[in-house]
Amino acid sequence: MKKYIIAVGAVLLLAIGLVWLIMQKEPSSISGSREVAMAKDPVCGMEVSKKDSPSAVHMGKTFYFKSEACKARFNENPMKYMNN
Numbered sequence: 001m002k003k004y005i006i007a008v009g010a011v012l013l014l015a016i017g018l019v020w021l022i023m024q025k026e027p028s029s030i031s032g033s034r035e036v037a038m039a040k041d042p043v044c045g046m047e048v049s050k051k052d053s054p055s056a057v058h059m060g061k062t063f064y065f066k067s068e069a070c071k072a073r074f075n076e077n078p079m080k081y082m083n084n
């Protein structure tokens with residue numbers, strides 16, 4: 001009888017672990033929300049967070065950069081990076 005209880009406990013733990021894993025993955029799989037928060041650095045091509053990154057407005061469009069160095073490179077020659 002004790003073995004049966006241990007087996008049920010193990011299955012329950014496994015099920016809880018699985019649900020937890022699925023819940024951890026859920027936020028990133030919701031399409032759209034990530035796209036709004038993230039932008040592509042036109043200079044180095046890195047994905048950057050719009051909230052925490054330096055930005056520059058050029059011809060009415062806002063660009064976001066991984067670092068101030070990328071922003072400086074963009075400002076030197078915006079046309080070079082705009083169509084990326």
Ligand SMILES: [Zn+2]
Nearest residue numbers: 041044066070
């Ligand atoms: Zn960059």
